[in-house]
Amino acid sequence: MPLSLQQVEHIAELAKLALTDEEKERYRLQLSAILEYADMLQRLDLDGVPPMSHAVALTNITRPDEPAASSPRDEILANTPDHKDGLIRVRPILE
Amino acid sequence: MSAHALTIHEAGELLRAGDLSSAELTRAILERIHRLDPRVRAYLRVVPEAALAQAEQADAHLARWRREGGALPPRLLGIPLAIKDILCTRGIPTTCGSRILENFVPPYDATAVERLKAQGAVVLGKTNTDEFAMGSSTENSAYFTTRNPWDLSRVPGGSSGGSAAAVAADMALGALGSDTGGSVRQPAGLCGVVGLKPTYGRVSRWGLVAFASSLDQIGPIAKDVRDCAILLQAIAGHDPRDSTSVDAPVPDYLAALEGGIRGLRVGVPREYFVEGVQAGVADAVRAALRVLEGLGATLVEVSLPHTEYALPAYYLIAPAEASANLARYDGVKYGLSVRESADVWDMIRRTRGQGFGPEVKRRIMLGTYALSAGYYDAYYLRAQKTRTLIRQDFDRAFQQVDVLACPVSPTVAFPIGERAEDPLQMYLSDVFTLACSLAGVCGISVPCGFADGLPVGLQIIGNVFDEPTVLRVAYAYEQATDWHTRKPKLDEEV
Incomplete structure (x- = not known):
């Protein structure tokens, strides 16, 4: 079943993407086509099959919690859109 | 030289x-x-x-x-x-x-x-x-x-x-x-x-x-x-x-x-030699298989029955992970930041809307959908379970053979623009490389000839951490052929 415009807008909001009306319509059609193709997975009997998350099973990778040198602060700040007094500035989150 | x-x-x-x-x-x-x-x-x-x-x-x-x-x-x-x-x-x-x-x-x-x-x-x-x-x-x-x-x-x-x-x-x-x-x-x-x-x-x-x-x-x-x-x-x-x-x-x-590679068993997965593969590509890869045979390897037909499910599984799993990974681009710490915005959320939406191109947005949307409430089980979880079946295909194959040999891509290089408007058509160019990635095993592409004057790649896939065998087969093939010495004629066009 093709996606509705409301579904596309809901996904865009979850993904925090500003989309134009034209983009919304294009993605509605393209995602519907891709999902229709992906429906072939519904044919498989997957009862009792465990999901695979990684190719090589590793568990509990830990390291000693020791202080170590980090990237230089000025190089980090040089990449920020806005900073002041060594801190990254953002728009107010609570007004 | x-x-x-x-x-x-x-x-x-x-x-x-x-x-x-x-x-x-x-x-x-x-x-x-x-x-x-x-x-x-x-x-x-x-x-x-x-x-x-x-x-x-x-x-x-x-x-x-x-x-x-x-x-x-x-x-x-x-x-x-x-x-x-x-x-x-x-x-x-x-x-x-x-x-x-x-x-x-x-x-x-x-x-x-x-x-x-x-x-x-x-x-x-x-x-x-x-x-x-x-x-x-x-x-x-x-x-x-x-x-x-x-x-x-x-x-x-x-x-x-x-x-x-x-x-x-x-x-x-x-x-x-x-x-x-x-x-x-x-x-x-x-x-x-x-x-x-x-x-x-x-x-x-x-x-x-x-x-x-x-x-x-x-x-x-x-x-x-x-x-x-x-x-x-x-x-x-x-x-x-x-x-x-x-x-x-x-x-x-x-x-x-x-x-x-004398005595080595080379698996030929039948699902990779199917209709839809360009004739010249199939010919070049089959000729490469005969070279491997001539070097003393034994060709064994094998089956990776879940191959056709690799593409849909991949195009749910990869976008799902991408949608999470790309959440970090929010215009705060680095990269583009659209400052002409009403509030912080507007800034994030606009930054991402302007900063990402069409395919990235498409995959973020697809991945977000596959992970979203109500669709997670039907899409993402199903794809991860399918991934297990794909891995088991390889596990079974590697009990019979040392490596697998198949085409890298179903066609030679395509004209610029030919597939740009149709995402599914573009995704199909990866149809022979996705299963190896989902299974996490290793694979190499080596030049194995030309079709319509354009290079064809032979893919040799090996078990996890068996790069040594993959490289040995690739090297043996390369030493027996001279495709890798051919060069494009760029100088003469200048």
């Missing part, structure tokens, strides 16, 4: 003998880039001054070694290499082919880059890629499309198309790419060079900008199999900074090349 046409191992011998300096070699390559890259467009950025400075340091090291002796210099000392622009390079902008990172200058090197530099390799610059490695042609780069050196009207493949084109056009002696669903093997195949996707966990992903973290692997692109082994040797191995990098000993990949 001109310096630019040398392989890494040939150049290394000349450098150690003192018959060539790294500065001469690097200058020759930079001149070639200057002359040819305006037409091929493999590089997003070239760093000539830094490259020449590294070359001079390498020459000083080599001169000292010739004078005073001591340990043999590292194999990559003074060798000019290209790096896909999705690997962080300290002080050199790293854009991932995206507008959202246009001004991002990493404060650190990726571990793989650091390891090349530790050997004294020369970094020439950063190569073009589909945006965040999402694509099969470089057409999704926000900057420009790279051309296939064999036919400038065609794509080089992708997403590591810049790296593959640079190596094919002798504009680098070797390169690093990254492979999530085929992004090293497919462009290597389409450009007629060698490209290896290592086993998941073999190479540290630290400093590789994340696309789909359970699939991403860095891999070498080279002019021949020996060079590919040299590059893999340099970058493989455990790294405490990547918790998914595996702490297992790294074999001697160069020693692994020797010994031939």
